[in-house]
Amino acid sequence: MSDRSTLCPEDRLRHFGLRPTRQRVALAELLFAKGDRHLTVEELHEEAVTSGVPVSLATVYNTLHQFTDAGMIRVLSVESSKTYFDTNVSDHHHFFIEGHNEVLDIPVSNISIGNLPEPPEGMEIAHVDVVIRLRRKGAPDCSGN
Incomplete structure (x- = not known):
């Protein structure tokens, strides 16, 4: 059970301390x-509906947050209105392609993070997320720059 990626959905859920309910198993499989x-909540919900999994948007939202709290996935906030859930929980960073709402992984070995500020007393840095925003060459800059 050392490699979580080879576990069946039921065993993966149990490994992370979650009860393998029918809806959790179906969403984990997808x-x-x-x-x-x-994926966003909406994208996973659409996949579930298309696959014949009877689940509400609220259930998908709650389940993804349960998976996040358990450490199965991680949250990636790219824009204030758009949150992605990342199935890769290893240390890595992201490219975000503006206008296409596409997120791509950057291996952590490709970025060096240095000169981080000292955290406040009693705190430690848990994780550093780097999101590099991309746009197609020649695309108009809608920010006015």
Whole structure:
């Protein structure tokens, strides 16, 4: 059980301390079946409905947050209105392609983070997320720059 990626959905849920309910198992199957990916609540809900999994948007939202709290996935906030759930919980960073709402992984070895500020007393840095925003060359800059 050392490699979580080879676990069946029920065993994966148990490994992370979650009871394998029918809806959790179905959502875990959809979420992890295609390897590492970045999905919004709405995208996973659409996949579930298309696959015949009877689940509400609220249930998908709650389940993804349960998976996050358990450490199965991590949250990636790219824009204030858009949150992605990342099935790759290893240390890595992201490219975000503006206008296409596409997130791509950057291996952590490709970025060096230095000169971080000292955290306040009694605190420690848990994680550093780097999101590099991209746009197609020649695309208009809508920010006025």
